[in-house]
Amino acid sequence: MLNSTTNRYLSMFSIFICGVIFAAGLQLAAMTHPSKVQGFLDISGLWDPSLALVLFAATGIFSLGFWTVIKVRIRNQQTPVLASSFQLPTATLLDKQLIIGSIVFGIGWGLSGVCPGPAIAHLIYLDVKIFGFIIAMLVGMAIAKQLKKQ
């Protein structure tokens, strides 16, 4: 049995590694290219289905792990390997915030072809516009947080 300090460091390290793998996936699939994303959104013109395959593969792998491993652990009241509990979203209500948020997010995503994950992965190119995007994104997030609190 690992002691809790070792566990905490392992947990931190694994979170970092998950970020590494996630971004490698985004890069390999060229999801950091706004033109690639917009090529998927362009269903009226020449359509590039690549993003659908990214989503299909990612969802497929995650489904498999979720329904065969995670669900079993939760049913047996086991914890995650390095943490004290599974933090799964519990909300099920289809409220106005979900609908409005999704519409606003979609409009913004369509305008640039950039969403939060690819934006962060894009930072390595030191393009000044991605810094602008991320600052604007954080401002938007802060506004939404404030509104949700009320």
Add this chain to the structure above:
Amino acid sequence: MINYAQFTPLSALLGGVLIGCSAFLLLYLNGRISGISGIASKILGKSSESTVPSWLFIAGLIVGSALASNAFSLPAPKIDNSWPLIISSGLLVGFGSVYGSGCTSGHGVCGLARLSRRSLVSVPIFMLAAVLSYFLLSTVS
């Protein structure tokens, strides 16, 4: 019409597999859902309990992006948008993802896989909104 010249099925599937593996590992090891908007927005919080894991994941994203770019000699992406457009897009993406509790990763990958009712509603809505917004943008410009 499918754009066969741009379609990259193999790298798309491989990239997706990596993203799915990352999301599974994060949940299996740490009990967390890989929602990038949720992770990013947590750096705005005050307690180090929630900001430290977020910064670690973000640091991992940056390192992983650089490693993959070098390992596979990937071409650098380009942002063609004007400043007003990129700022408006950032504001809308940030606001919408937090107000709607998720983006392409949290609702898209994890939510759909968990068959979350909210994600099953959110994803078609934001996909449709994105298609329409891109359509209008390319029509006016």
